[in-house]
Amino acid sequence: MLANWNKKTWFPNSREVFMSRFRRFRIIIIISAIALMIVLTWFSTSQMSVQAQGRPTSVITLDGRRLFEVSQSGQFSAENRAADAKLILKAAVRSTEPAKVEIVESNELPVIQVNGRHLLTVTQQDTPPGRTKQEQAQIWVQQITEAISQGQEERRLGYLWRAILFAVLSVLGAVALHLVLGRICRSWLRRLVPRAANDPNTGAQPKGIELFVQLTLSLVHAGLWLGTVIYITDLFPLTREWSQGIANILWMSLTSPIISLGEKSYSVINIIILIALFFGLVAVTGAVTNLLRSRLLRITSVSRGVQESIAVIINYSLIFIGTVVLLQIWGLDISSLAIVASVLGVAIGFGLQGIAKELVSGLVITFERSIEIGDFVQIGEFMGTVERLTARSTHIRTLDDITVIVPNSRLLDKEVVNWSHRSPVSRLVLPVRVAYGSSLSIVRSALLEAAKDNPDVLKKPAPKVWFKAFGEDSLNFQLLVWISQPRKQFQIKSDLYFQIEEILRHRHVQIPFPQRSLHLQSGNLPLELSPTLEKSLSQLSEVLTAWLKNQSQSDNLNGSTKSSKNQTKQ
Incomplete structure (x- = not known):
C-alpha cells in the first residue's frame, strides 16, 4: 500500500494533477526570470557606480x-x-x-x-x-x-598528499553525480513527455519541455565540473595562483570598455547582461501573454482569431515598452540611437525587403481579420485549417495532417478561399446522373432522403435537388446540401455518394454508362483527276506491267535451264 501511495503521489496519472504541476512549473520559470532580471540589473548598476566613483x-x-x-x-x-x-x-x-x-x-x-x-x-x-x-x-x-x-x-609534503587525495575524491564524486543527474533527468522525461504529448488539453509542448530540461541539465553539468575544477585548483598554491591570474585577465577583458555611447562606456559584461535582460524580457512577456490568452481571453465570448490577434498585439507592445524602459534604466539615451535607427531603416529598405514585406503583411492580416485562427482555407493547392498566425508566416494544418508554412504576403497577393469567414456554414454541390426513363420524382425523393439521413448535413437551410440538364446519355441532377464543418467536406461527400448509390439501387434507378455510336457506310469516293495526272498514271502502269512480264519470263528460263542440267547429270 505504501508503494502504491508513493507511486500515486509522485507520478500521478490524472490530468488535473499534471496541469497543476505544469502551471506551478511555469510560474516558477516566470519568477526565476524576474528575479534574474532584478539581480542582473542591480549588479550592473552597482558595477557601473563603483567604476564611476571608485578610487585607484x-x-x-x-x-x-x-x-x-x-x-x-x-x-x-x-x-x-x-x-x-x-x-x-x-x-x-x-x-x-x-x-x-x-x-x-x-x-x-x-x-x-x-x-x-x-x-x-x-x-x-x-x-x-x-x-x-x-x-x-x-x-x-x-x-x-x-x-x-x-x-x-x-x-609541506603531508598537505600535498592530502590535497591529491581530496582532488581524486572530488573527481570521482563529480563523475558519480554527473551520471546520477543524467539518469534522473532521463527517467523524469520518460514520465513527463509522453503525458504532455498524449494530453492535448494540457497546453504543454513536449519538444519545449524536453529542450528546457536538457538545457537545464547541461547547465547543471557545466556548473558541477566548473565547481570541481575550482575546488581542485584551490587546493594547491601554484594552481590557485595561476587560476587567480587567469580570472583577473578574463575579468579585465570583460570589464574593459569597448563601446562608447555618448558620455558612457560599456564593457563586454555590460553587453552580455543587457542581452540576458532582453531575453528575460522576451520570456516574461511571452509567459504573461500565454497567461492572458489562457486565463482571461479564453473566458470571453470573442472568437479564437480575435483572441490570437489581441495576444499578438499585447506581446509586441510589452516587448517594445519593456525594451525602451530597459534601455532607459541601463543608462542609454534613446535619442542617441537615432543614427542607428536610420541605418537600420536603410538596411530594411534594401537588404530586408522580404522580411519587412512579410511583417507588414502579418500586421495587415492581424488587424483586418480576414483570416483567423481556426479558419478552413484554400491557398493555391493547399487546403487546411489555420493553426497559427505569426508576424512572418501563417501555419496551415492540411487534411493530410501536414503543417504548411505560408508567407503572409502570399495571403494578400493571391486569392484565398476562406470557407469559415464570418460563418462556417458552406454549401456542397453533388452532381448525380441517372438513365433516361427514370422517374424524376423517385430520383428527387431518393436524393433528399440520402441528404436527410446524413447527420453532418444541416437541416436549415434544407437540402435541395436541381434538375440540371438533359445530357447526351443521362439526366443530370445536382444535390445541394449545407454543412457547418468545411474541413469534413470530402468525408461528407463520400458518405452521401454511398447513401445515394444504395438508395438508387434499391429503387431500381440505373446510373448510365457513357455511350458512343460509330456508323460506317461503304461506297466509292468521288475523286476527279486531271488529264495530265491520268496520263502519267497510265504510263506508270504500263511500265510496271512490262517490267513484271519480263521478270516472269526470265524466271521461267532460269528454271528450265536448271532442270536440263539435272537430267544431263543423271
Missing part, C-alpha cells in the same frame, strides 16, 4: 588569496606598492622558518616589516574612515601572519 587601488595577494587593498601613496602608485609587497611575501612563504611580522614607526607612520624587510607603509589613504593608521596596521599584520603560516603549511 590595487590588491595584495599571496598564493592566489586576496589579503587587502592598498591605495596610491605620494609618488608610489597602488600597483607598484602591491607588486613590491608580493615579492617580499613570496620570499617569506617559501622559507621554512616562521615569518617575523612587526610594526615599526617611521616619520610618525606605521611601517610593516617581514623578516626585517620593509613591506609597506600604512598611510592615511589606506585607512578607512573611523579607523587610525595603527589600528589598520595591526589588522594587516594579523592577516599577513595568518597567510604566511597557511602558505608554509600548504608547501
Whole structure:
C-alpha cells in the first residue's frame, strides 16, 4: 500500500494533477526570470557606480588569496606598492622558518616589516574612515601572519598528499553525480513527455519541455565540473595562483570598455547582461501573454482569431515598452540611437525587403481579420485549417495532417478561399446522373432522403435537388446540401455518394454508362483527276506491267535451264 501511495503521489496519472504541476512549473520559470532580471540589473548598476566613483587601488595577494587593498601613496602608485609587497611575501612563504611580522614607526607612520624587510607603509589613504593608521596596521599584520603560516603549511609534503587525495575524491564524486543527474533527468522525461504529448488539453509542448530540461541539465553539468575544477585548483598554491591570474585577465577583458555611447562606456559584461535582460524580457512577456490568452481571453465570448490577434498585439507592445524602459534604466539615451535607427531603416529598405514585406503583411492580416485562427482555407493547392498566425508566416494544418508554412504576403497577393469567414456554414454541390426513363420524382425523393439521413448535413437551410440538364446519355441532377464543418467536406461527400448509390439501387434507378455510336457506310469516293495526272498514271502502269512480264519470263528460263542440267547429270 505504501508503494502504491508513493507511486500515486509522485507520478500521478490524472490530468488535473499534471496541469497543476505544469502551471506551478511555469510560474516558477516566470519568477526565476524576474528575479534574474532584478539581480542582473542591480549588479550592473552597482558595477557601473563603483567604476564611476571608485578610487585607484590595487590588491595584495599571496598564493592566489586576496589579503587587502592598498591605495596610491605620494609618488608610489597602488600597483607598484602591491607588486613590491608580493615579492617580499613570496620570499617569506617559501622559507621554512616562521615569518617575523612587526610594526615599526617611521616619520610618525606605521611601517610593516617581514623578516626585517620593509613591506609597506600604512598611510592615511589606506585607512578607512573611523579607523587610525595603527589600528589598520595591526589588522594587516594579523592577516599577513595568518597567510604566511597557511602558505608554509600548504608547501609541506603531508598537505600535498592530502590535497591529491581530496582532488581524486572530488573527481570521482563529480563523475558519480554527473551520471546520477543524467539518469534522473532521463527517467523524469520518460514520465513527463509522453503525458504532455498524449494530453492535448494540457497546453504543454513536449519538444519545449524536453529542450528546457536538457538545457537545464547541461547547465547543471557545466556548473558541477566548473565547481570541481575550482575546488581542485584551490587546493594547491601554484594552481590557485595561476587560476587567480587567469580570472583577473578574463575579468579585465570583460570589464574593459569597448563601446562608447555618448558620455558612457560599456564593457563586454555590460553587453552580455543587457542581452540576458532582453531575453528575460522576451520570456516574461511571452509567459504573461500565454497567461492572458489562457486565463482571461479564453473566458470571453470573442472568437479564437480575435483572441490570437489581441495576444499578438499585447506581446509586441510589452516587448517594445519593456525594451525602451530597459534601455532607459541601463543608462542609454534613446535619442542617441537615432543614427542607428536610420541605418537600420536603410538596411530594411534594401537588404530586408522580404522580411519587412512579410511583417507588414502579418500586421495587415492581424488587424483586418480576414483570416483567423481556426479558419478552413484554400491557398493555391493547399487546403487546411489555420493553426497559427505569426508576424512572418501563417501555419496551415492540411487534411493530410501536414503543417504548411505560408508567407503572409502570399495571403494578400493571391486569392484565398476562406470557407469559415464570418460563418462556417458552406454549401456542397453533388452532381448525380441517372438513365433516361427514370422517374424524376423517385430520383428527387431518393436524393433528399440520402441528404436527410446524413447527420453532418444541416437541416436549415434544407437540402435541395436541381434538375440540371438533359445530357447526351443521362439526366443530370445536382444535390445541394449545407454543412457547418468545411474541413469534413470530402468525408461528407463520400458518405452521401454511398447513401445515394444504395438508395438508387434499391429503387431500381440505373446510373448510365457513357455511350458512343460509330456508323460506317461503304461506297466509292468521288475523286476527279486531271488529264495530265491520268496520263502519267497510265504510263506508270504500263511500265510496271512490262517490267513484271519480263521478270516472269526470265524466271521461267532460269528454271528450265536448271532442270536440263539435272537430267544431263543423271
